[in-house]
Amino acid sequence: MPDLAPAGEPVTACGGRLGRPHLPMRPLWRCRACGAEWPCQPARLSLLVEYRDDRVALLVYLATLMNEAGDQLAQLTAQPRVDLTDRFLTWARPR
Ligand SMILES: [Zn+2]
Structure with a gap:
């Protein structure tokens, strides 16, 4: 049996049909699935x-996203940029 999703139900690379993928919601940078600040724990793991x-x-990918975020x-908060290094990069560095 081919494993095909029903029409109108796209299967994403991240998350599949088992749950909503933990992707950032711009421009708030909160997770679409769990509402935590992105990258949330499940997003980091995946x-x-x-x-x-x-x-x-x-790290290159995360640095790009960190700049965008x-x-x-x-812009959103009309505040100076905050340091997002811990949120985006520190956890991904090799030990
Ligand atoms: Zn999440």
Whole structure:
């Protein structure tokens, strides 16, 4: 039996049909699935799994998102940019 999703129910690479994928909601940068500040714990886990063979690529990707989030959050709150390093990068650095 081919494992196909019913029409109109897209299967995403992250999360599949088992649950909603933990992806950021712009410009708030909260998780679409659990509402926590993104990257939430499940998002971090799935990123670590997805990039397990290429930690450098993960850090480059997260740095890009961190810049985007910094811009958008600063605009949204009309506050100076906050340091998002811990939220986006520190946890992903190799031990
Ligand atoms: Zn989440």
